[in-house]
Amino acid sequence: MSRAEQYLNLAAEVRAKADQEESPILKAEWENLAETYVHLAEQSGASNGGATYDPIQEMLDRAKVKKKKR
Numbered sequence: 211m212s213r214a215e216q217y218l219n220l221a222a223e224v225r226a227k228a229d230q231e232e233s234p235i236l237k238a239e240w241e242n243l244a245e246t247y248v249h250l251a252e253q254s255g256a257s258n259g260g261a262t263y264d265p266i267q268e269m270l271d272r273a274k275v276k277k278k279k280r
Contacts, residue, residue: 217251 211219221244228240 213254214251217247217254221245221247221251 224240224244224247228237228244231237231240
Protein backbone atom coordinates (compact mmCIF):
# COMPACT_ATOMS: atom_id res chain seq x y z
CA MET A 211 0.00 0.00 0.00
CA SER A 212 1.44 3.35 -1.02
CA ARG A 213 1.66 6.37 1.26
CA ALA A 214 -1.07 8.07 -0.75
CA GLU A 215 -3.38 5.10 -0.18
CA GLN A 216 -2.58 5.11 3.53
CA TYR A 217 -3.46 8.80 3.79
CA LEU A 218 -6.70 8.26 1.86
CA ASN A 219 -7.63 5.41 4.21
CA LEU A 220 -6.98 7.67 7.20
CA ALA A 221 -9.13 10.37 5.60
CA ALA A 222 -11.99 7.89 5.20
CA GLU A 223 -11.68 6.76 8.84
CA VAL A 224 -11.67 10.35 10.07
CA ARG A 225 -14.68 11.24 7.90
CA ALA A 226 -16.55 8.31 9.46
CA LYS A 227 -15.79 9.77 12.89
CA ALA A 228 -17.03 13.17 11.69
CA ASP A 229 -20.29 11.60 10.53
CA GLN A 230 -20.87 10.18 14.01
CA GLU A 231 -19.97 13.39 15.86
CA GLU A 232 -22.83 15.36 17.41
CA SER A 233 -20.89 18.53 18.20
CA PRO A 234 -20.71 20.82 15.15
CA ILE A 235 -17.31 22.12 16.26
CA LEU A 236 -15.78 18.67 16.68
CA LYS A 237 -17.40 17.51 13.44
CA ALA A 238 -15.75 20.42 11.61
CA GLU A 239 -12.39 19.59 13.18
CA TRP A 240 -12.65 15.92 12.08
CA GLU A 241 -13.53 17.10 8.57
CA ASN A 242 -10.55 19.48 8.56
CA LEU A 243 -8.28 16.61 9.58
CA ALA A 244 -9.72 14.45 6.80
CA GLU A 245 -8.98 17.18 4.26
CA THR A 246 -5.44 17.43 5.58
CA TYR A 247 -4.98 13.70 4.95
CA VAL A 248 -6.34 14.15 1.41
CA HIS A 249 -3.79 16.93 0.79
CA LEU A 250 -1.01 14.72 2.14
CA ALA A 251 -2.15 11.94 -0.19
CA GLU A 252 -2.00 14.33 -3.14
CA GLN A 253 1.49 15.49 -2.16
CA SER A 254 2.62 11.94 -1.59
CA GLY A 255 1.40 10.93 -5.03
CA ALA A 256 3.17 13.92 -6.58
CA SER A 257 6.42 12.99 -4.87
CA ASN A 258 6.72 10.01 -7.20
CA GLY A 259 7.71 12.55 -9.83
CA GLY A 260 10.49 13.90 -7.63
CA ALA A 261 8.68 17.11 -6.67
CA THR A 262 9.12 16.56 -2.93
CA TYR A 263 12.36 16.09 -1.02
CA ASP A 264 12.49 12.67 0.57
CA PRO A 265 15.59 12.19 2.75
CA ILE A 266 15.04 8.43 3.03
CA GLN A 267 14.91 8.03 -0.74
CA GLU A 268 18.07 10.12 -1.04
CA MET A 269 19.87 7.81 1.39
CA LEU A 270 18.71 4.76 -0.55
CA ASP A 271 19.88 6.30 -3.83
CA ARG A 272 23.31 7.07 -2.35
CA ALA A 273 23.61 3.52 -1.04
CA LYS A 274 22.85 2.18 -4.53
CA VAL A 275 25.56 4.37 -6.07
CA LYS A 276 28.14 3.26 -3.50
CA LYS A 277 27.23 -0.36 -4.08
CA LYS A 278 27.67 0.01 -7.84
CA LYS A 279 31.12 1.58 -7.39
CA ARG A 280 32.39 -1.46 -5.50
